[in-house]
Amino acid sequence: MQTIAPELAELAALIADPGRAGILSRLMDGRAQAASELARVAGVTPQTASWHLARLVERALLKVERRGPRRLYRLATPLVAQMLEGMMTVAAIDPQPSRPLPWIDAEMRRARTCYDHLAGELGVAVTDAMREHGHLHLDQEAGELTASGRAFLRDLGIDLRSPARSRRLLCRPCLDWSERRPHLAGRAGAAVADLALQRDWIRRRPQGRSVEITAAGLVAFRDLFGARI
Amino acid sequence: MQTIAPELAELAALIADPGRAGILSRLMDGRAQAASELARVAGVTPQTASWHLARLVERALLKVERRGPRRLYRLATPLVAQMLEGMMTVAAIDPQPSRPLPWIDAEMRRARTCYDHLAGELGVAVTDAMREHGHLHLDQEAGELTASGRAFLRDLGIDLRSPARSRRLLCRPCLDWSERRPHLAGRAGAAVADLALQRDWIRRRPQGRSVEITAAGLVAFRDLFGARI
């Protein structure tokens, strides 16, 4: 039975090193980072990080662009982010009753971006609020934006039309590994996160992929979305 | 930045061994298999397979049930299957221009089950046909069953109502790693696969997770679904 198992193992081996896992995790916000920053989060020397990065690029998990004397690395495709989402979900479950759950950084748990959409308590609260207001149907597997939801996002100034065809799919669930419940992803989720950044409801923290909810953001998420946050 | 990276690496390390990857791949059809069968597909001795299986169970990727003198292993949750789907998708891409694509077993490419739904050429053909008949909207991220699609499945004898609430989500895409295009998954996909097995349109092959399309199945998929297969 010739199958894909060898490639699967090879891919997994690439993620199996704590340094490389840290690098990939750091890049899950979709932005590009310099090699030195990635060496820092991986907790290794620059030369070791360079070795790791070369392997990740070679296997096309990352792509690199030169910006002056530094090299910026980012996830090669959204597919890689989606794969990592799925792995983190399983990694966070680990329902070994005896073993205590890993303590997760409070800022990460509170609010972060997951590639292009909101995650953490914030992401789940916004999703729950939209669901309660009838803007959204969502379960672990699938999601659907209602007419009410389309109108709601339109009123917020989000244009969901795109150069694609008229009938479009906007909404998918993404299982939040820290909250263990689904939050809004897909085009609609990305649009909400974009809006929040543009209106300064959230700000990216200089390091890590957690975000800070501004005072204006707290008001907006509560009043506009009805989120309990 | 305390994050989930160490757990991610640990999880990946578990999949990074070719033997364990083969075992997990073999179990992707959702059924339980005996340790000896899994040793065979992994290409290792029974004692080595036992060691691998113990690690996978300990980390809750698999669960085991004793059936007489033998032990049957299966994926612990659908979440594990979904994670492996995502990894296989990335593993199959590997767009290194120089390296030739792995040759994929013809039977696997033709038709197989992906946990609970159809995959391979068959899965994609059925999905495409449903899409062309307006039963389905599907892109890489999200999916939606139309009213026409609900009626179509109802006429086939598929009852999509479940003990859950009335407005339900049935449909998600699953990126087919051999065809590199999305096929139908979620509750609707599982229902179609169930139907095909019940009506003997497909038969599970004794070993491996590829399935055989019967003569009746070929007719059914072509005439009932309009699939080009």
Add this chain to the structure above:
DNA sequence: GCAACGCTTCGATCATGATCGAAATGTTCA
């Protein structure tokens, strides 16, 4: 109870790959 069978545990061996110091490469700016 005993034999047959499936599976697991133990112990020793062996290979792979992660690491960092040192040095080289490449880019920018003066």
Add this chain to the structure above:
DNA sequence: TGAACATTTCGATCATGATCGAAGCGTTGC
């Protein structure tokens, strides 16, 4: 052109874990 800086390459060392033979355990059936 030369200095400063980011990153990569090279080489040697070291730790982890995959493997299988041999032996042990547990279940079934006679």
